[in-house]
Amino acid sequence: MTRITIGPFNRVEGDLEVRLDVEGGRVMRAEVTAPLYRGFEQILEGRPPLDALALAPRICGICSVSQSVAAAAALRDAMSVEAAPNGSLATNIAHAAENAADHLTHFYIFFMPDFAREAYAAHAWHEETRERFAATRGSATRDALPARARLLETMGIIAGKWPHSLAFQPGGTTRAIDLGERVRLLSITTAFRSFLERVVFADSLENVLAITTANELDRWRDGRRGDFSHFLRLADSLALSELGKGTGLMMSYGAYHGVDGGLFPRGLFGPRAAIEPLPLTQITEDVSHAWMRESSVDPAHSNTVPDPDKPAAYSWCKAPRLSGQPIEVGAIARQMVAGQALIADLVSASGTNVRNRVIARLIETARIALAMEQWTRALRLSEPFCHSAGDIPDGSYVGLVEAARGSLGHWMAVRGGKIERYQIIAPTTWNFSPRDSFDVGGPLEQALVGTDVGDEGPRAVAIQHIVRSFDPCMVCTAH
Amino acid sequence: MSRSDGMTNVLWLQGASCGGCTMSILESGASGWFDELRQFGINLLWHPSVSEETGEEAIEVLQSVLDGKVRLDLLLLEGSVARGPNDTGRFNMLAGTGRSVYRWMLDLAPRADYVIAVGSCAAFGGVPAAGSNPTDAVGLQFEGSDSGGALGAGFRSRLGLPVINVAGCAPHPGWMMETILALTTKDIAATDLDGYGRPKFIANHLAHHGCSRNEFYEFKASAETMSERGCLMEHLGCKATQAVGDCNQRSWNGGGSCTKGGYACIACTSPGFEGAQNFLETAKLAGIPVGLPTDMPKAWFVALAALSKSATPRRVRLNATADHVVVPPGRATPKGKP
Numbered sequence: 001m002t003r004i005t006i007g008p009f010n011r012v013e014g015d016l017e018v019r020l021d022v023e024g025g026r027v028m029r030a031e032v033t034a035p036l037y038r039g040f041e042q043i044l045e046g047r048p049p050l051d052a053l054a055l056a057p058r059i060c061g062i063c064s065v066s067q068s069v070a071a072a073a074a075l076r077d078a079m080s081v082e083a084a085p086n087g088s089l090a091t092n093i094a095h096a097a098e099n100a101a102d103h104l105t106h107f108y109i110f111f112m113p114d115f116a117r118e119a120y121a122a123h124a125w126h127e128e129t130r131e132r133f134a135a136t137r138g139s140a141t142r143d144a145l146p147a148r149a150r151l152l153e154t155m156g157i158i159a160g161k162w163p164h165s166l167a168f169q170p171g172g173t174t175r176a177i178d179l180g181e182r183v184r185l186l187s188i189t190t191a192f193r194s195f196l197e198r199v200v201f202a203d204s205l206e207n208v209l210a211i212t213t214a215n216e217l218d219r220w221r222d223g224r225r226g227d228f229s230h231f232l233r234l235a236d237s238l239a240l241s242e243l244g245k246g247t248g249l250m251m252s253y254g255a256y257h258g259v260d261g262g263l264f265p266r267g268l269f270g271p272r273a274a275i276e277p278l279p280l281t282q283i284t285e286d287v288s289h290a291w292m293r294e295s296s297v298d299p300a301h302s303n304t305v306p307d308p309d310k311p312a313a314y315s316w317c318k319a320p321r322l323s324g325q326p327i328e329v330g331a332i333a334r335q336m337v338a339g340q341a342l343i344a345d346l347v348s349a350s351g352t353n354v355r356n357r358v359i360a361r362l363i364e365t366a367r368i369a370l371a372m373e374q375w376t377r378a379l380r381l382s383e384p385f386c387h388s389a390g391d392i393p394d395g396s397y398v399g400l401v402e403a404a405r406g407s408l409g410h411w412m413a414v415r416g417g418k419i420e421r422y423q424i425i426a427p428t429t430w431n432f433s434p435r436d437s438f439d440v441g442g443p444l445e446q447a448l449v450g451t452d453v454g455d456e457g458p459r460a461v462a463i464q465h466i467v468r469s470f471d472p473c474m475v476c477t478a479h
Numbered sequence: 480m481s482r483s484d485g486m487t488n489v490l491w492l493q494g495a496s497c498g499g500c501t502m503s504i505l506e507s508g509a510s511g512w513f514d515e516l517r518q519f520g521i522n523l524l525w526h527p528s529v530s531e532e533t534g535e536e537a538i539e540v541l542q543s544v545l546d547g548k549v550r551l552d553l554l555l556l557e558g559s560v561a562r563g564p565n566d567t568g569r570f571n572m573l574a575g576t577g578r579s580v581y582r583w584m585l586d587l588a589p590r591a592d593y594v595i596a597v598g599s600c601a602a603f604g605g606v607p608a609a610g611s612n613p614t615d616a617v618g619l620q621f622e623g624s625d626s627g628g629a630l631g632a633g634f635r636s637r638l639g640l641p642v643i644n645v646a647g648c649a650p651h652p653g654w655m656m657e658t659i660l661a662l663t664t665k666d667i668a669a670t671d672l673d674g675y676g677r678p679k680f681i682a683n684h685l686a687h688h689g690c691s692r693n694e695f696y697e698f699k700a701s702a703e704t705m706s707e708r709g710c711l712m713e714h715l716g717c718k719a720t721q722a723v724g725d726c727n728q729r730s731w732n733g734g735g736s737c738t739k740g741g742y743a744c745i746a747c748t749s750p751g752f753e754g755a756q757n758f759l760e761t762a763k764l765a766g767i768p769v770g771l772p773t774d775m776p777k778a779w780f781v782a783l784a785a786l787s788k789s790a791t792p793r794r795v796r797l798n799a800t801a802d803h804v805v806v807p808p809g810r811a812t813p814k815g816k817p
Contacts, residue, residue, distance in 0.1 A: 007575025155732040156732030308567075458534050
């Protein structure tokens, strides 16, 4: 048995270390380490509850709006206020812009460059892939980065700036949109749709979303230009549907809430391979392998206190569990729980894996691009965007949202007008969790086991694909 | 990664960071940031979010700089330096190296012609240093407003400059790129930095300058709750008259800024901004805001405010507490036939 360490594991948000025990060229055991702890939960303790709106988004520069929206949701729970309908719509538009920008950043900047590596030089597709996707040099960056910047101009209109805005309040958003601004928002979403249809899919979003089976996807792909088809061909060539298999358990807190209930529903894709209600009271955190002191396993009652010299620990990340099980979260989980036909067909055939995670992200991008157009048109410009919120009584509150990378929860306890406890479980806390006290690894740790690394050891590119297919956000993970 | 003459070698590392400065700078450049870097002859030796090199390959890049085999023109750190626990830096290890980012920065900084702290965390400690500062987070050369920090007050980079602090949370992409580009032609001298190491081309302005709410400020016509159009200083926590930055003279994400977005400037370019509480509420003493413009006698400010309040046009007064314009500009009183 050989132990190999991979780090700095880059082209993820934040830093990551992966250790693998390899025997006969095959991964037998994996350990995933979040090497950064900043202590946001400790920083928030003792502060006025509304300070979470200024501090929580700064957990993460790539999913800052998600953190804002989770904090605002917890405060809304505390204040017994409803957001103004316009505020919910404006929040959804901005949140969708961030999530779509994140999906683009993942695909073009983090994930695809690995196929341009020299390790693939013998493949017939390598030259074309290198020209298109090589890190920092590929022609795709000249398309994707300006499209991303244009999409993020949504924030200039709704949120002042990105990342890190105070526009997302319990009662709505802080800026009323006028007619000219609505037209500018539509112009941004139209430009984004045009980018997706021209560069990513080489087809209309409606046609892409009409694909409902793996066979249809194969037929649609043949002979088609566009970066999505390019990826699908690589996925076939490298059998990416066999790589990085998940356990099959997935959940979503539900996304883009609003007057009509939300675009994507809440639920669990459970052990019976069916969509079930999500048992929220069964969420726990295990610290057996985290550099953290024991506390309550219930996030509503636990504190975060580092214990850097704890034996057997190997990550700053706690191990969240649902009914005792590790759970995969992200676009693939959201789309499974939402019953998206193509994703359901792909997952029923091959489960969660490198290929299906990437497909789910791009299909979701198409869906939220269309939703952004509808939400923008639905704004009622003469009505308020923000309701006044009231006092915050003592109690325990929770805000559950979906970030680009999956389920994000904020648990806040208030006593005497101050934050008594604050607990955050971020998407990658779920996906990249360490082992629990039953020695059960987190979703990535399990997905890595069995991977063939051959003689490549730490340079095996398969490991790169598996890790990045989850689109980890390590700065959120341990926060 | 090998040296090319005429190119500027740039190494970007992340410490106790949220990655937001990188997310901001990725908005730079009409044909993308990477193209913009190439157009200015910048060779990105390694950047954790964007470079191909990972694991061993990335460590080789860092080691070659440490060994002096590759010239280091600009060293950038995003995120604060977590010195804890007990000065070990263990709260923030650079994965795969067995060494903390704190230790890496101590070794790399003396090799660089210039060292840039990207964002208020790397500059002053920032949000990780808030409250109990659980990780003993500091800036590269400041701990809050006290000089010192991870590298010490006496540190000078190879070309004799202290750490250049591009403060902000997150900074405008232009602030970062303009600083980087000015340094490729050695166009920043010690005299171009203010007392906190911030480039004067940014720090010679106040966030207040160019605020779209200026007419409300002039008349002290104030918003009372979130989303109202009036001035945010009197009640809603705005510190733009005290915070440096040309925030309201630039456009953020195509046209925004914090005050345009409807919420207070929280002075994110200032050391120690994270220590405030009740960010969206103005601290007052006897009904008068504590944080008045620093270079104006308080009595004069109060007298002028009282005078301008009494002269406030109806239009400005009513619009200040509305979220939509309720009284449009135009003739104040009808003057007979058109």
